[in-house]
Amino acid sequence: MERQKRIVAIHDISCFGRCSLTVALPIISAAGIETSIIPTAILSTHTGGFTGFTYRDLTEDILPIVKHWKSLNLEFDAVYTGFLGSFEQIDIVCEAIDILKTENTRIIVDPVMADHGQLYKIFPANFPEGMKKLCKKADIIMPNMTEAVFLLDEPYKTGPYEPEYIENILKKLSQFANQVVLTGVYFDEENLGAASYDKTTDKISYSFSKKINQFYHGTGDVFGSALTAAIVNQNTLEKAIDIAVKFTAQSIQRSYDAQTDPRCGVNFEEGLEDLLKL
């Protein structure tokens, strides 16, 4: 029997609001993968839409955790990074990757920093410069449309997009990593999804589902966690974006049907049982 896969997820813990590690742990675990974590910060809620949240930066804990693991000879099939707690953490996470990486470790970077054309308010203006460095360490990056233009130093455009624009962005992003996944892609008001580009095969693919006109927090982490799980479970990049788009869209649909507060994230829990059937 094949050895069970093991991932380390490096994100914050937002104690309420279904994003980052509270999403990555259950989703990757439900896909049958052992999930270790390195928390980058602990917040009472995510920063999107709540005021007065607590924030404990864990920058100083990251390298001691990694060095302890190294002394135990722990090996990982993937390192999956997301929201980082400080600018200084970017270099520290780059170092953590250098320490943890073996020839069998996929480095999957979600350059969490921006949405809707804006850098998250808690990050300094030079944050995208640091993220470029982390993305260069990755085998796979998965920016949304805003993060993509920050990585490329281009102005933000709102959709619907032209296929040529998306394909151009995908190819430019492949300067950072061989496999690129772009989220928040839409060519019309009916469908929304993700695009992927594999530089080694020069292949572009798309996956779409019905567009719901309501923004929910944490959907990038739901998507990223399902994508990471699908990649580590040896799906092709095209199949992995398909699984992640379906899983995310179904989670959004449940929350939309229930009319829950968009700040509470999406109901991905009721999709976990069927995740491996997508």
Ligand code: PXL
């Ligand atoms: O979902 C990305 C994310 C993760 N962690 C924190 C956030 C956000 C997005 O706003 O605020 C703390």
